[in-house]
Amino acid sequence: LTGVMGESGPDSIAIVTEPNRGTHQLEAVARLAEVIGTGSVACAFEPQDWPLGTTVQSASASAIEEANCVVIVGDVFTTHPVMAGTIIDAKFTARGNSLFVIEPRRSNTAWFATSHLQNRPGTEALVLAAILAALQPEPVGEFAWLKSVDAVELASAAGLDQHMVVRVGRAFSAAEKAAIVLAPPARGIADVSLVATLANLLVKAGGTGKALVALPSGGNAIGAADVAARHGWIQVSQLRAGLESGAYKALLCLGTDLPSCYPSAALSKALAAMPLVASVALFRGETESVADIVLPECTWLEDKGVAQLYDRSTVQWSEVALPSWGTLPLTTIIDRLIDRLVAALPVAQRKVEPPIAVPAGAGPSIVERLQRVVKSSGVEAGDLALVTVSASGHAGAGSVTRWMQWARDVFPVGFIELAQDDLREMGVSDGEAVTVKSASGTVDLVARATDRLERGTAAVASYDSAARGLFDWSPAGDGWFPTGPARIAVRKYHSS
Template sequence: MAGSKANRSKTICPVCSLQDGLILQWQRSSPRFTEASPISVDYDMENPINEGSLCPRGNSIAELVDHPRRLTCPQIEGRDVPWQEALSQAAKSLKGLVKKHGPEALGVLAGGGLTLEEAVGIGKLARDVLGTQNVAALFPEDGDAFHYLAQLGWDDGFSLKDLQGRQVIVLVGDVFMEHPVISKRILRAKYKDRHSHLFVIDSQATQTAGFAHQHLQPLPGTEPLVLAGLAQLLSASAQKKSGEFSLKLDLEAVAQATAVSQEQMATVASALNSAKDGVLIQSNLFGRLGQPGTCAFLGHVLTRLVPGKLAFLHLPVFWNGRGVYQVLSSGDKGQKAISGPHILESIIEGKIKGLLLFGLDPLSAMPTDELDQAMKKLDFLLVADVFPTVSTELAHVLLPAAIGPEKGGQILYLNGDKQEFQPVVPAPGLARPEMDIFESLAQQLSSDTKLSITPQDVKEKLSQSGGIPWDRILPEVASRLTQQLTAEKGQDTAYPLYLVSTAVPAHLGDGSLTRNFSWAHRVCQAPCIWAHPSLMEKLQLKQGDQVQVSSQRGQAVFPVLANRGLADNVISAPAHFPEVRRLFSWNLDPRSGELEPGPERVLLSKPKESS
């Protein structure tokens, strides 16, 4: 209505782990989008986290809460039905599976869009109501790092607000592209003091690396060896007791395996040792870093080798990813928690007959032909989500869920602090918050069951993490690093190139959520391959030509584009598309059981029909 006053409500961006503050504003009493009363985003300049700054995703949030593709009605086999009918059918199917195969034939997987209360609720629904221990969070990018940090007791206490005073900042990965809002604080710290140092460890010469005083560009996948080299140098310079840090890697061999010189590693170690304070920040994409859990572990170790001077911060991908993982990985009744990838393996093996998915799409996150076929053979699949995905197409029962600004609750911030927020817009159509779905489904399964989640429940789940001394984990990590050091000496003639992932700021994670952004459609609607011009010339490829990428997992054809930031033996692709993720191997960390989505060896060639 012309001249009417806009409604304005502060909320939190529901996409990435920075949880940036923003303001949603709309005309009239209804926030639902029409041409006459559009929702828009305004900047929350008073927010202490982002100080009003927003990335392309945050600027597009109004689209998510008011999108024509939103799921708005429950469905059974693609047919719109009332909530009661959908829940009744789900309960009937689940009871039948438990009676026929037992409760362990059921699996439950959660994504990073749940609140802490919802994470506790999904755990109670699975373990107490359904009777299965097969419940987990699934985060291919962060699960491995989460496992190690949980065992170590997390490393909380450092906040983004503390960045400005740090003399030395070491970034592992393409932090500016993956979490653009953080760049302002990092650059402010860099230029505040002429004695400050910004180092970047990344296999690509990215925009983040372009701001560094020094860019350490290791061979893809060897980042943990570089961090281990830094740890060894810091240990020696700090004159630690003999045996306290017992990695004992040959630094010359590390330099040869990583293509990062001893002098470069020594420069970083010296800066960390002499500065009054510093921080190491790790950000990982699917297929970007080698052994991301090992990298996180070594980041923790570095803080212990320079006590009181160095902080470590892992930047997860998804909104409340850490909170959901921390709640669900705590296990139940003395039983060890199972990992998300192990649940997927059980589906492939046919052990799990019924699956409940809440806010994630495994067929976008960890796609393989084997998983595709196994998901199609499930006796029952329930999916609760915000948008249509590959997995929703297979759902026997589909339930429309709410997104962040449409529900209230608590989420966990990067430093372990809890953030509470309230719903500011209603969910579209018949969509509901996941907590409502859990409670209603539990009632259908057992009429005398009520899922009551208290603040104490959340507190207890968050308090059950680790505290294992790092030196107890070190021998196992050292063994893996030694194996990697030996393996890097060989050459793979069948697959001579490295494939690594590249971040596109309009996208996030597997892209199942952000592919709905109009901005994402404009800047990266479909996957492509980037290669150095010299490699393109060698293969007689021109800008935009179709090229075949082959790995041990499979092959795909994409257009190729030039990128001078890559080495001539490295190609990159956006990991926000299932077609790209299918090329990467399912390597599980033997300690965590989580996926290690590292760089993949590939062959680049012209498609056969165009050869």
């Protein structure tokens, strides 16, 4: 590090961490960046988590417990299984309570729904806008933009009947207490920031007793967003672009594997060619395969910490055992590194680069953003819309149990879910290999027939780094990653 700093300056060093770290660990990362003097620090949020964590203020679980009507966007039962009991109890507490699920897949959550609005992939914003229009027949003020949209056309573009949408709006408005729950997948919902904005407006339009519960996937996503804003970290989409362009000479990966999160051939090539790559990690990933040095980290159970939950409440935990031989907590590794750097270098003046963000009131209007979603909702002949299926936990649990095969069984990779009718039309049987091609790459996967998807929709595991390579990770107009579905073509695998 001192060599790179002497030759190319402190800003040639990039640091990346991830939002499943405790707040105390993220603050340690910030201290390290200040000692080095680099402003090129980022947190590898899942694409849906950054807009979700910075756009809305979430209510607590009590908003669901007391609700007579719950509207869910996403598969909460899979992504946040602890919430499942709360939601089921809310539905069956009193006769007439209702549960509506907006999700293109017949998920575990949808099974318990009073009504499942199985929309076209990526059109959740259109559904919420159509519901909002049903609540605001004569829109004024901040709802005046509704005069420029046709609720029937929005519902139709989402693949739904307007009567279904109106039913949800009436139930939500009539309920003494109601809640909207947002739990988006990594990829599948176009413009998550717009969805969050519309959910906020629905809560306002519904009147008293209405609440919004927003559930990021990262365990400390809210705390990580606060740390990133407080220290002026750049967005990971910007740091990734800098790596691909060769702007950095050294990369410190503190607990995350960038090529697994946002795969691209350009990123892999850039990491392999960098003069210095160092990693602090629990698992071996692509970064570790090209790293000059890997410092093994202990598991989460062997370190204490603090984090902020989705509703900004704080949770603390203590280690249950000492670190395994040869491993250390991330904070200890960083403290030792800081001691060495301070002894070798004067503390540099840090140059802070503000995060990329669209200023309040800037950027396209709600109507323009809805039109973009409508435009992207159609699928060309022969193409399928690809979404991700979330994991109900972390594959890293295998390292805690010392039984990695268990993790592989619970969180399999290398598959793609396809509707039975689509497979039949392709001449592919369940379990056969297929070649999946998108504008971003080509991957060979095993086909799984499912009755959970409508024709024209496919799904891959969000934790499968190879399958994530089918999605485009180029920053969108606001500088952040896209969150919508990918467009793919699938054919039977041929070895030639």
